[in-house]
Amino acid sequence: MNRVKVGIIGGGLMGKEAASAFGRWFTLEDHPVIPELVAVCDLNPKVLEWYKKIPTVKLLTTEVEELLDEESIEVVYVAVPHHLHESLYSKVLQAGKDLLAEKPFGIDLAAARAILHTADQLGRFVRCSSEFPFMPGAQRAFKAAMAADFGQIIQIRSGFLHSSDMDPDKPINWKRQVKYCGETGVMGDLGMHALHLPLRLGFYPKKVFAQLQNIYHQRPDGKGGMANCDTWDNAMLYTEVEVRGTSVPMNLEMKRLAPGETNTWYIEIDGTDNGVRFSTKSPKTLWTFHREKEQSWKRTDLGFNSVFPTITGGIFEPGFPDIFQQMLAAFFMERAGLLGEGFGCVTPLEAVMSQEIFAAAGISHQLGKSVAMENQKINEKI
Ligand SMILES: NC(=O)c1ccc[n+]([C@@H]2O[C@H](COP(=O)([O-])OP(=O)(O)OC[C@H]3O[C@@H](n4cnc5c(N)ncnc54)[C@H](O)[C@@H]3O)[C@@H](O)[C@H]2O)c1
Numbered sequence: 001m002n003r004v005k006v007g008i009i010g011g012g013l014m015g016k017e018a019a020s021a022f023g024r025w026f027t028l029e030d031h032p033v034i035p036e037l038v039a040v041c042d043l044n045p046k047v048l049e050w051y052k053k054i055p056t057v058k059l060l061t062t063e064v065e066e067l068l069d070e071e072s073i074e075v076v077y078v079a080v081p082h083h084l085h086e087s088l089y090s091k092v093l094q095a096g097k098d099l100l101a102e103k104p105f106g107i108d109l110a111a112a113r114a115i116l117h118t119a120d121q122l123g124r125f126v127r128c129s130s131e132f133p134f135m136p137g138a139q140r141a142f143k144a145a146m147a148a149d150f151g152q153i154i155q156i157r158s159g160f161l162h163s164s165d166m167d168p169d170k171p172i173n174w175k176r177q178v179k180y181c182g183e184t185g186v187m188g189d190l191g192m193h194a195l196h197l198p199l200r201l202g203f204y205p206k207k208v209f210a211q212l213q214n215i216y217h218q219r220p221d222g223k224g225g226m227a228n229c230d231t232w233d234n235a236m237l238y239t240e241v242e243v244r245g246t247s248v249p250m251n252l253e254m255k256r257l258a259p260g261e262t263n264t265w266y267i268e269i270d271g272t273d274n275g276v277r278f279s280t281k282s283p284k285t286l287w288t289f290h291r292e293k294e295q296s297w298k299r300t301d302l303g304f305n306s307v308f309p310t311i312t313g314g315i316f317e318p319g320f321p322d323i324f325q326q327m328l329a330a331f332f333m334e335r336a337g338l339l340g341e342g343f344g345c346v347t348p349l350e351a352v353m354s355q356e357i358f359a360a361a362g363i364s365h366q367l368g369k370s371v372a373m374e375n376q377k378i379n380e381k382i
Pocket residue numbers: 009010011012013014015041042043044047064078079080081082084102103104129130131188189
């Protein structure tokens with residue numbers, strides 16, 4: 001067994017989720033790597049208190065440098081606001097550590113490219129977080145698309161929907177302010193999730209037409225006043241991709257205000273012969289379309305058929321903590337050179353591609369027309 005010491009920078013919502021996944025690593029059967037969480041850094045000492053209950057954690061600090069000076073740490077997971085991605089990811093890489101980054105991999109396209117450049121120059125192993133493709137239903141959809149037995153693909157739809165922002169009284173946080181979240185707004189927040197599978201399938205758009213909405217312009221500031229809420233809340237990206245010589249519409253939906261949707265991630269690929277549809281709204285259910293004499297959508301309950309085997313019974317349903325752990329399992333497997341053809345985390349290049357698409361969407365919205373991606377060349381100037 002290969003033991004790897006891990007640090008976390010940013011101990012908030014996602015830092016805790018990662019700690020929870022490391023803490024029950026023994027539920028994975030025969031995983032060749034055992035990550036051990038030994039250090040956590042957060043600016044806020046109150047956040048650090050929670051980590052005192054984890055016996056393997058030996059260092060709690062408010063100083064990033066103190067964590068990075070710890071030579072035994074080989075991998076760092078960084079989950080901080082987007083305006084800090086470039087500087088903190090670079091510090092991690094320069095300290096000689098490998099990096100599991102959080103999306104959107106920099107506050108904008110320039111930052112994402114700079115991080116990719118640093119990672120390449122230093123030859124570090126870097127991946128970006130996106131866990132929903134590790135749902136068993138998402139894996140089955142991916143495999144169906146790889147098998148390419150859809151006939152001619154008619155359309156691709158991928159999206160990620162939230163609804164907690166429907167409440168106008170929800171106080172503002174860093175995710176709703178351009179200076180911390182970035183100009184891409186909801187795209188930076190939810191877009192990597194919608195793009196991981198399409199990009200892995202080679203569906204990089206030729207053209208992007210975007211509709212971006214800022215629905216609530218102000219929110220309570222939590223101190224009795226109001227604060228400007230200047231990020232995009234909802235984004236619809238109507239794109240065109242080339243699939244085996246044919247142009248196919250690919251719609252990407254990312255919404256913070258989607259009535260009733262708590263954390264709904266979905267993918268749908270419709271073909272003339274076959275099709276596939278999966279949504280976390282029904283986490284164990286895969287829908288497959290078949291055109292025979294009669295056309296039918298078949299429903300299959302999948303259960304807990306995880307990518308990396310665990311002790312959980314096959315009839316049970318997977319949830320967010322499970323797929324987050326599966327994603328971490330893929331990260332450590334790939335880092336150890338053992339993933340082979342298995343499904344891996346978002347690569348730095350895919351993260352940069354997603355930012356290219358968001359940047360093009362911003363231009364499209366500004367111009368009110370579609371923008372040609374021309375294989376990233378146009379965006380070199382963005
Ligand atoms: N993969 C997912 O499903 C998912 C879900 C939510 C958020 N995210 C991403 O995770 C990242 C963090 O989001 P979150 O929801 O955990 O945010 P959060 O606000 O809950 O936590 C961020 C933490 O970073 C700390 N912090 C801020 N500046 C710091 C610094 N200089 N050094 C150390 N700590 C610092 C804050 O004190 C806070 O505790 C973002 O990139 C976000 O897009 C991913």
